[in-house]
Amino acid sequence: MTEFKLSHRDSLRNIAVLGMAGAAIASSATVLSTSTANAAQPHMSTALSDLQATLNQLQAALPDKGGHRVKAMALVKDAIEETTKGMAVGAM
Template sequence: MPGATLRSTFAASLAALTLATVGVGTAHADQPRMYSARNDLQQAVGALQAALDDKGGHRVTAINLAQQAIDQVNLGIQFAGGPPDGDFAPPPPPVGPAMNNADAWLQMAVGELQAAEDNKGGHRVSALNLAQQAIDEVNQGIQAGGPF
Protein backbone atom coordinates (compact mmCIF):
# COMPACT_ATOMS: atom_id res chain seq x y z
CA MET A 1 0.00 0.00 0.00
CA PRO A 2 2.79 2.54 0.62
CA GLY A 3 3.70 2.36 -3.08
CA ALA A 4 0.11 3.16 -4.07
CA THR A 5 0.05 6.19 -1.77
CA LEU A 6 3.35 7.41 -3.19
CA ARG A 7 2.07 7.00 -6.76
CA SER A 8 -1.14 8.81 -5.85
CA THR A 9 0.77 11.68 -4.27
CA PHE A 10 3.10 11.88 -7.27
CA ALA A 11 0.16 11.89 -9.69
CA ALA A 12 -1.58 14.66 -7.73
CA SER A 13 1.62 16.72 -7.66
CA LEU A 14 2.12 16.24 -11.38
CA ALA A 15 -1.48 17.30 -12.08
CA ALA A 16 -1.08 20.41 -9.92
CA LEU A 17 2.16 21.33 -11.69
CA THR A 18 0.53 20.86 -15.09
CA LEU A 19 -2.39 23.10 -14.15
CA ALA A 20 -0.04 25.74 -12.76
CA THR A 21 1.98 25.71 -15.97
CA VAL A 22 -1.15 26.08 -18.10
CA GLY A 23 -2.13 29.11 -16.01
CA VAL A 24 1.28 30.70 -16.57
CA GLY A 25 0.98 30.21 -20.33
CA THR A 26 -2.32 32.05 -20.50
CA ALA A 27 -1.31 34.88 -18.15
CA HIS A 28 0.07 36.92 -21.03
CA ALA A 29 -1.38 35.16 -24.05
CA ASP A 30 -2.61 38.42 -25.58
CA GLN A 31 0.55 40.42 -25.01
CA PRO A 32 1.15 40.85 -28.77
CA ARG A 33 -1.80 43.27 -28.76
CA MET A 34 -0.13 45.28 -26.01
CA TYR A 35 3.23 45.23 -27.80
CA SER A 36 1.56 46.32 -31.01
CA ALA A 37 -0.31 49.10 -29.20
CA ARG A 38 2.96 50.29 -27.68
CA ASN A 39 4.59 50.32 -31.12
CA ASP A 40 1.66 52.28 -32.56
CA LEU A 41 1.88 54.80 -29.73
CA GLN A 42 5.63 55.18 -30.23
CA GLN A 43 5.06 55.76 -33.95
CA ALA A 44 2.42 58.38 -33.09
CA VAL A 45 4.90 60.20 -30.85
CA GLY A 46 7.42 60.18 -33.69
CA ALA A 47 4.86 61.58 -36.12
CA LEU A 48 3.86 64.27 -33.64
CA GLN A 49 7.48 65.24 -33.11
CA ALA A 50 7.88 65.55 -36.89
CA ALA A 51 4.96 68.00 -37.18
CA LEU A 52 6.01 71.46 -38.33
CA ASP A 53 4.71 73.71 -35.59
CA ASP A 54 3.05 73.77 -32.17
CA LYS A 55 -0.58 73.57 -33.36
CA GLY A 56 -1.82 75.81 -30.54
CA GLY A 57 -0.21 73.60 -27.88
CA HIS A 58 -2.24 70.56 -28.93
CA ARG A 59 0.75 68.78 -30.48
CA VAL A 60 2.76 68.86 -27.24
CA THR A 61 -0.27 67.81 -25.21
CA ALA A 62 -0.86 64.90 -27.58
CA ILE A 63 2.79 63.86 -27.25
CA ASN A 64 2.52 63.89 -23.46
CA LEU A 65 -0.73 61.89 -23.52
CA ALA A 66 0.71 59.33 -25.93
CA GLN A 67 3.81 58.96 -23.74
CA GLN A 68 1.60 58.45 -20.67
CA ALA A 69 -0.32 55.81 -22.65
CA ILE A 70 2.99 54.07 -23.46
CA ASP A 71 3.83 54.07 -19.76
CA GLN A 72 0.44 52.51 -18.96
CA VAL A 73 0.89 49.86 -21.66
CA ASN A 74 4.29 48.97 -20.17
CA LEU A 75 2.74 48.72 -16.71
CA GLY A 76 -0.06 46.56 -18.11
CA ILE A 77 2.44 44.22 -19.77
CA GLN A 78 4.36 44.00 -16.51
CA PHE A 79 1.16 43.41 -14.51
CA ALA A 80 0.14 40.55 -16.79
CA GLY A 81 3.54 38.92 -16.40
CA GLY A 82 4.71 39.53 -19.93
CA PRO A 83 8.30 40.23 -20.88
CA PRO A 84 9.11 43.91 -21.49
CA ASP A 85 9.50 43.27 -25.21
CA GLY A 86 7.80 40.90 -27.55
CA ASP A 87 7.12 39.98 -31.12
CA PHE A 88 4.28 41.36 -33.16
CA ALA A 89 3.53 41.99 -36.79
CA PRO A 90 3.78 45.76 -37.24
CA PRO A 91 1.13 47.33 -39.48
CA PRO A 92 2.12 49.19 -42.62
CA PRO A 93 2.98 52.81 -41.85
CA PRO A 94 0.42 55.50 -42.59
CA VAL A 95 1.26 57.81 -45.47
CA GLY A 96 0.51 61.51 -45.28
CA PRO A 97 1.12 64.66 -43.27
CA ALA A 98 2.58 64.21 -39.77
CA MET A 99 -0.56 65.06 -37.81
CA ASN A 100 -2.69 62.74 -39.97
CA ASN A 101 -0.09 60.01 -39.46
CA ALA A 102 -0.19 60.56 -35.70
CA ASP A 103 -3.98 60.25 -35.77
CA ALA A 104 -3.75 57.01 -37.77
CA TRP A 105 -1.15 55.50 -35.41
CA LEU A 106 -3.25 56.48 -32.38
CA GLN A 107 -6.35 54.96 -33.96
CA MET A 108 -4.45 51.70 -34.52
CA ALA A 109 -3.25 51.76 -30.90
CA VAL A 110 -6.83 52.20 -29.70
CA GLY A 111 -7.90 49.22 -31.80
CA GLU A 112 -5.13 47.05 -30.36
CA LEU A 113 -5.93 48.12 -26.80
CA GLN A 114 -9.61 47.38 -27.33
CA ALA A 115 -8.75 43.94 -28.71
CA ALA A 116 -6.38 43.05 -25.86
CA GLU A 117 -7.86 40.73 -23.28
CA ASP A 118 -8.04 41.40 -19.57
CA ASN A 119 -7.73 44.77 -17.90
CA LYS A 120 -4.13 44.28 -16.75
CA GLY A 121 -4.66 45.94 -13.40
CA GLY A 122 -6.51 48.88 -14.94
CA HIS A 123 -3.52 49.87 -17.09
CA ARG A 124 -5.08 48.77 -20.41
CA VAL A 125 -8.13 50.97 -19.85
CA SER A 126 -5.96 53.88 -18.68
CA ALA A 127 -3.82 53.57 -21.83
CA LEU A 128 -6.98 53.41 -23.94
CA ASN A 129 -8.38 56.58 -22.37
CA LEU A 130 -5.07 58.43 -22.77
CA ALA A 131 -4.80 57.38 -26.42
CA GLN A 132 -8.33 58.62 -27.09
CA GLN A 133 -7.52 61.94 -25.41
CA ALA A 134 -4.40 62.17 -27.60
CA ILE A 135 -6.59 61.64 -30.68
CA ASP A 136 -8.79 64.54 -29.56
CA GLU A 137 -5.70 66.74 -29.13
CA VAL A 138 -4.36 65.76 -32.56
CA ASN A 139 -7.67 66.65 -34.18
CA GLN A 140 -7.76 69.98 -32.36
CA GLY A 141 -4.17 70.56 -33.46
CA ILE A 142 -5.10 69.88 -37.08
CA GLN A 143 -7.92 72.41 -36.79
CA ALA A 144 -5.60 74.96 -35.20
CA GLY A 145 -2.54 74.59 -37.44
CA GLY A 146 -3.11 72.09 -40.23
CA PRO A 147 -2.06 68.51 -40.84
CA PHE A 148 1.70 69.10 -41.45
Protein backbone atom coordinates (compact mmCIF):
# COMPACT_ATOMS: atom_id res chain seq x y z
CA MET A 1 0.00 0.00 0.00
CA THR A 2 1.10 3.53 -0.67
CA GLU A 3 1.12 5.86 2.29
CA PHE A 4 0.07 9.45 1.75
CA LYS A 5 1.96 11.92 3.92
CA LEU A 6 1.03 15.54 4.44
CA SER A 7 3.53 18.16 5.41
CA HIS A 8 3.13 19.78 8.82
CA ARG A 9 2.07 23.02 7.12
CA ASP A 10 -0.55 21.24 4.98
CA SER A 11 -1.90 19.45 8.05
CA LEU A 12 -2.24 22.71 9.98
CA ARG A 13 -3.89 24.38 7.00
CA ASN A 14 -6.38 21.52 6.67
CA ILE A 15 -7.19 21.64 10.38
CA ALA A 16 -7.75 25.39 10.18
CA VAL A 17 -10.01 25.06 7.14
CA LEU A 18 -12.02 22.23 8.72
CA GLY A 19 -12.28 24.19 11.96
CA MET A 20 -13.57 27.29 10.21
CA ALA A 21 -16.04 25.28 8.13
CA GLY A 22 -17.28 23.40 11.17
CA ALA A 23 -17.59 26.59 13.19
CA ALA A 24 -19.52 28.28 10.39
CA ILE A 25 -21.94 25.38 10.10
CA ALA A 26 -22.39 25.00 13.84
CA SER A 27 -22.79 28.70 14.50
CA SER A 28 -25.24 29.22 11.64
CA ALA A 29 -27.41 26.42 13.02
CA THR A 30 -27.51 27.87 16.52
CA VAL A 31 -27.24 31.63 16.05
CA LEU A 32 -30.92 32.18 15.42
CA SER A 33 -32.11 30.06 18.31
CA THR A 34 -29.54 31.19 20.86
CA SER A 35 -28.60 34.79 20.08
CA THR A 36 -30.93 36.32 22.67
CA ALA A 37 -30.38 33.51 25.15
CA ASN A 38 -26.58 33.89 25.04
CA ALA A 39 -26.54 37.24 26.81
CA ALA A 40 -28.63 35.95 29.69
CA GLN A 41 -26.82 32.60 29.96
CA PRO A 42 -23.07 33.16 29.83
CA HIS A 43 -22.15 29.72 31.21
CA MET A 44 -24.39 27.88 28.76
CA SER A 45 -23.09 30.06 25.94
CA THR A 46 -19.50 29.28 26.88
CA ALA A 47 -20.31 25.57 27.14
CA LEU A 48 -21.92 25.65 23.69
CA SER A 49 -18.87 27.37 22.19
CA ASP A 50 -16.57 24.84 23.85
CA LEU A 51 -18.66 21.94 22.55
CA GLN A 52 -18.53 23.36 19.02
CA ALA A 53 -14.74 23.74 19.28
CA THR A 54 -14.51 20.17 20.56
CA LEU A 55 -16.52 18.89 17.61
CA ASN A 56 -14.26 20.81 15.22
CA GLN A 57 -11.18 19.20 16.77
CA LEU A 58 -12.69 15.72 16.61
CA GLN A 59 -13.60 16.24 12.96
CA ALA A 60 -10.04 17.33 12.20
CA ALA A 61 -8.47 14.36 14.01
CA LEU A 62 -7.16 11.34 12.15
CA PRO A 63 -10.07 8.95 11.54
CA ASP A 64 -8.62 5.62 12.72
CA LYS A 65 -9.55 5.52 16.42
CA GLY A 66 -11.37 2.20 16.60
CA GLY A 67 -14.76 3.87 16.29
CA HIS A 68 -14.25 5.98 19.41
CA ARG A 69 -13.75 9.26 17.50
CA VAL A 70 -17.00 8.74 15.59
CA LYS A 71 -18.87 7.90 18.80
CA ALA A 72 -17.37 10.94 20.53
CA MET A 73 -18.52 13.17 17.65
CA ALA A 74 -22.06 11.80 17.94
CA LEU A 75 -22.07 12.39 21.71
CA VAL A 76 -20.77 15.95 21.29
CA LYS A 77 -23.43 16.65 18.65
CA ASP A 78 -26.05 15.39 21.11
CA ALA A 79 -24.58 17.63 23.81
CA ILE A 80 -24.71 20.63 21.45
CA GLU A 81 -28.36 19.89 20.72
CA GLU A 82 -29.25 19.47 24.41
CA THR A 83 -27.37 22.64 25.37
CA THR A 84 -29.16 24.59 22.66
CA LYS A 85 -32.53 23.25 23.82
CA GLY A 86 -31.66 24.08 27.43
CA MET A 87 -30.77 27.63 26.46
CA ALA A 88 -34.06 28.00 24.61
CA VAL A 89 -36.00 26.83 27.67
CA GLY A 90 -33.94 29.08 29.93
CA ALA A 91 -34.74 32.09 27.74
CA MET A 92 -38.49 31.66 28.16
